[in-house]
Structure formats: structure tokens, C-alpha cells
Amino acid sequence: MCRKKCGKKCRKKSKTSSCHPNELNKFKKIVSELPDTRQDKIEEIKKKIESGEYKIDGEAVAKKIFEIHQDIKSMAKSDKTKK
Numbered sequence: 001m002c003r004k005k006c007g008k009k010c011r012k013k014s015k016t017s018s019c020h021p022n023e024l025n026k027f028k029k030i031v032s033e034l035p036d037t038r039q040d041k042i043e044e045i046k047k048k049i050e051s052g053e054y055k056i057d058g059e060a061v062a063k064k065i066f067e068i069h070q071d072i073k074s075m076a077k078s079d080k081t082k083k
Contacts, residue, residue: 048054 045054
């Protein structure tokens with residue numbers, strides 16, 4: 001039986017498949033209509049920059065860049081070992 005208790009017999013038992021395609025399509029439509037950027041946040045940051053209130057912690061930025069770089073390197077190594 002379906003997890004949604006609709007009474008249908010679900011054909012596939014996969015996390016990505018759904019016996020409710022209309023519901024999935026509804027969510028896809030909602031997500032596709034979301035803006036790529038949050039204009040309110042952009043405006044807030046612009047105002048802070050102009051007023052001198054926006055402070056950037058260079059050390060924190062560098063640390064995050066390094067972490068992301070390490071993640072990418074480990075993912076690349078993982079991909080090479082799978083082939």
C-alpha cells in the first residue's frame with residue numbers, strides 16, 4: 001500500500017519514485033517559480049556596505065574557502081578510486 005494511504009498499490013519502492021506524480025509536479029512548479037536571488041537580502045547587504053556597517057572577517061572567509069577546497073579534493077579522489 002501507498003505511504004500516503006491513498007489505497008493505490010505503489011509499483012516502485014524507491015525514495016525517488018512516487019505513485020503521486022501530480023504532487024511531485026506541484027512541488028517542482030513551486031520550486032521553479034522561486035527567485036534565483038533574494039533581492040531583500042541583497043538590498044540589506046548593499047545598505048550595510050554603503051554605510052560602512054558590513055564587516056567581512058577575512059580569516060573566516062579564507063577558512064571556508066580552504067574547507068570547500070578540501071571537500072572538492074576528497075570528492076575528486078573518491079571519484080578516481082571508483083573508476
